Amino acid sequence: MKTKKLTTHALLLALALILSYLENLVPMSFAVPGIKLGLPNVVIVYALYKLGAKSAVSISIVRVILVSILFGNVMTMIYSLVGAALALILMWLLKKSKKFSPVGVSVAGALGHNAGQIFTAMVLLETGGLIYYLPALCISGAVSGVLIGILGGILVKRIK
Amino acid sequence: MTFLKKHKNDILLILAVLILAGGFWLYSSFAMDKGGEAVISVDGKELCRLPLGVDTTYTIGEGEHFNSLVISGGEAWxxxxxxxxxxxVNSGKVSLEGQSIVCLPNKTIVSIVGGEDSGLDGVAG
Structure with missing residues (x-):
């Protein structure tokens, strides 16, 4: 059983990494600076529902560290880690409340990522003006969160 | 109906987010005045202030890490x-108080503040 668990986690981590890479290939920031589709969150939503919170946390954190090493730098690692942590907390809380479907959970995750990164940037760069990016990021987060949530929901239902 | 019932909380969450974001956006676009100065800061430290009324091109940093800022017609980009x-670069033009352009890789921020320059328009007009 232990080997199976390890393999499942490794497989999901690899999938999340590939989705992060794909996301980096398609720049979405022509409309609003910094917006992303959040494709890797499909994997995190799936892990949260199928394997539990611990697995979702470990896959998400390791993914962020690896992606920052591969495509980013130390700064992006700090932003992404705070964003991922806030997203995981929000998703876990919403899932635990049992009042939301994967769509709501995924929207909360997208908002957590955005808000976490904006607030980290506000603190690190000491610029309150960044808060003006938040509305646009909230709207894009809601849209991509719904799409990712629908996808995640289907996967949770279909893949045993 | 079953769809609405099943996703009631999801829909409420999304609506709440959209209304809050829309409200904040409306508020900020109405409440913001035209700015007078562009404040350039790198790594959290203020580098210099440029008046928006004077057309200029300013290069922040040199060598491998640089940002080239243009100020023209009261707008900065x-x-x-x-x-x-x-x-x-894709952020576009800023001119209103509180707006900013951010370059995270270079830790550079250009933010628009009120400044005294905004009074010049009144004098000129």
Whole structure:
């Protein structure tokens, strides 16, 4: 059983990494600076529902560290880690409340990522003006969160 | 109906987010005045202030890490930058108080503040 668990986690981590890479290939920031589709969150939503919170946390954190090493730098690692942590907390809380479907959970995750990164940037760069990016990021987060949530929901239902 | 019932909380959450974001956006677009100065800061430290009334091109940093800021017609924008994502260049033009252009890779921020220059328009007019 232990080997199976390890393999499942490794497989999901690899999938999340590939989705992060794909996301980096398609720049979405022509409309609003910094917006992303959040494709890797499909994997995190799936892990949260199928394997539990611990697995979702470990896959998400390791993914962020690896992606920052591969495509980013130390700064992006700090932003992404705070964003991922806030997203995981929000998703876990919403899932635990049992009042939301994967769509709501995924929207909360997208908002957590955005808000976490904006607030980290506000603190690190000491610029309150960044808060003006938040509305646009909230709207894009809601849209991509719904799409990712629908996808995640289907996967949770279909893949045993 | 079953769809609405099943996703009632999801829909409420999304609506709440959209209304809050829309409200904040409306508020900020109405409450913001035209700015007078562009404050350039790198790594959290203020580098210099440029009046928006004077057309100029200013290059922040040199060598491998640079951002090229253009001020013209009371608006400021990044014309070019060394960062890989070019998010700052794609941010477009800023002119209102509180707006900013951010380049995270170069830790550079250009933010618009009120400044005394905004009074010049009144004098000129």
């Amino acid at each position: 990044m014309a070019d930058a060394s960062c890989p994502d070019h998010i700052c």
